Amino acid sequence: MQLLDGKATAEAIRAELRKAVEERKENGKKIPHLAAVLVGSDGGSLTYVNAKVKACDEIGFQSTLIQYQSDISEEALLHKVNELNNDPDIDGFIVQLPLPDHIDELKVTEAIDPKKDVDGFHPMNLGNMVLSLPGFLPATPAGIMELLKRNNIETSGKNCVIIGRSNIVGTPLSIMLSRNSSPGNCTVTLTHSRTANLPEVVKQADIIIAAIGRPEFVTADMVKDGAVIVDVGTTRVPDATKKRGWALKGDVKFDEVAPKCSFITPVPGGVGPMTIASLMINTLRAMDLNNK
Numbered sequence: 001m002q003l004l005d006g007k008a009t010a011e012a013i014r015a016e017l018r019k020a021v022e023e024r025k026e027n028g029k030k031i032p033h034l035a036a037v038l039v040g041s042d043g044g045s046l047t048y049v050n051a052k053v054k055a056c057d058e059i060g061f062q063s064t065l066i067q068y069q070s071d072i073s074e075e076a077l078l079h080k081v082n083e084l085n086n087d088p089d090i091d092g093f094i095v096q097l098p099l100p101d102h103i104d105e106l107k108v109t110e111a112i113d114p115k116k117d118v119d120g121f122h123p124m125n126l127g128n129m130v131l132s133l134p135g136f137l138p139a140t141p142a143g144i145m146e147l148l149k150r151n152n153i154e155t156s157g158k159n160c161v162i163i164g165r166s167n168i169v170g171t172p173l174s175i176m177l178s179r180n181s182s183p184g185n186c187t188v189t190l191t192h193s194r195t196a197n198l199p200e201v202v203k204q205a206d207i208i209i210a211a212i213g214r215p216e217f218v219t220a221d222m223v224k225d226g227a228v229i230v231d232v233g234t235t236r237v238p239d240a241t242k243k244r245g246w247a248l249k250g251d252v253k254f255d256e257v258a259p260k261c262s263f264i265t266p267v268p269g270g271v272g273p274m275t276i277a278s279l280m281i282n283t284l285r286a287m288d289l290n291n292k
Contacts, residue, residue: 001258004230004265006143009150010273014059017280021060030292033062034118034283035084035093039077039103040070044236045096048272052094055276061283064090074103078111085113092118092286094279097168115290118282121168130175134289136282141173143274144209144230146281148183153207153228153263156185161202163218163251164211165192169232173209210251218252220260229257229264232271 021031034056036049049065056063066080077095084093093116099105109117114124120138128135137145148155160177164170170190177186186207191198193212202208202222210218211232223229233251250267258264265271286292 001261002263004147004151004153004228004263004270006147006265006270006273009147010277012150013146013277014055014280017059017284020284024287025060030091030287031060031062032283032287033064033089033091034279035064035066035090037066037068037077037080037084037093037095039068039072039096039099042098044234045098048276049096051272052276052279055280056283059280061280070100072103074107077103077108081108081111085111085116090116091290091292092116092283094119116286118279118286120172120282126167126172129172132179136285136289137176137278138168138172139278139282140169140232140271140275141176142281143276143278144173144232144271145176145183146278147230147265147271147274151263153183155183155207158186158206159189159204160186160207160209161189161191161205162209162211163191163198163202164209164213164232165190166211169211170209173211177207212251214251215249216251216253218257220253220256223257223260225260226262227260229261230271231265231267234267234272 024031036052038045038049053063053065084090095108097105109121112122114122117125117136120136125135129137162170162174174188174190177184178188191201195201199222203224205227207228209230213233215235215237229252231250231252235249236246237249239247248268
C-alpha cells in the first residue's frame with residue numbers, strides 16, 4: 001500500500017505557481033488576486049478559507065477575505081457578488097458554500113461572472129467542461145485528476161466506481177474520468193443512495209472515489225485487493241481524546257481498508273490540499289482567460 005500524498009503533491013504545485021508569479025513580476029504583468037466571501041462562522045468553512053488565504057500568501061498571489069454575519073440578506077450578498085464581478089483588480093473569487101438556508105445558493109452561483117468563477121461551479125463552466133471547451137474546472141474533481149496524473153495512477157480501461165453524485169464532486173468527476181484523456185478513459189459507474197447492491201458494485205472497482213459524506217462508510221469487505229481509493233470525505237466526528245473535541249474522518253474506514261489497496265489517500269492530507277492547489281491553478285489561469 002502506498003499513500004497518495006495530496007499534501008506533498010500540492011506543495012510541488014505551489015512551487016510551480018510561485019515560479020510563475022515571479023516570472024509575471026519580472027515581466028511587469030499583473031499579480032493574480034483571489035477574493036473569498038465567507039458567510040457565517042462555520043468552523044470547517046473558516047478553516048478551509050483560511051487555508052486558501054495562506055496558500056495565496058505562500059505563492060505570491062494577492063488575496064482578500066470578505067466576511068459577513070450569517071444573517072446577511074440575499075440581496076446584500078448578491079450586491080457584493082456584483083461588485084466583485086466589476087472590480088478589475090479581482091481576477092477570481094469564490095463564495096464559500098454552504099450558505100445559510102435563507103440564501104439561494106444557485107442564485108448566488110449563477111450571479112458570479114463565469115470568467116471569475118475559479119471554483120468552477122457556474123453552469124457555463126460546467127457546460128464548457130462537458131464539451132471540453134476553455135473554462136474553469138471544479139476545484140475538487142480537477143485536484144483529484146491532478147493527483148492521479150502526478151502519481152502515475154493508470155486509469156485507462158479501468159473500472160471506476162464513484163460513490164456520491166453531487167454537482168460539486170461526483171457528477172463532474174464522472175465526466176472527467178470518462179473522457180478520452182490522461183487521466184481518463186475509465187469505465188465509470190456513478191453510484192448513490194438508491195444504488196441497488198452498492199457494496200457488490202463497489203467491490204468490482206479498480207478505482208474507488210468515495211464522496212458520499214458518511215464517515216467510514218467504505219469498509220474492507222467492499223474493496224477488492226489492489227484497488228486505488230480516493231477518499232473525498234471530511235466529516236468532523238466527536239472525539240473526547242482530542243484536545244479540540246473532534247476528529248476528522250473520511251468516507252473510508254482507513255485502518256481496515258488501507259492494507260487491501262495499492263494506493264489510498266489519507267484524511268486529512270489527501271484531497272483537501274489538492275482542492276486548494278486546483279483553486280490556485282484556476283486563479284492563475286484567470287489571467288489568461290481575461291487577457292491580463
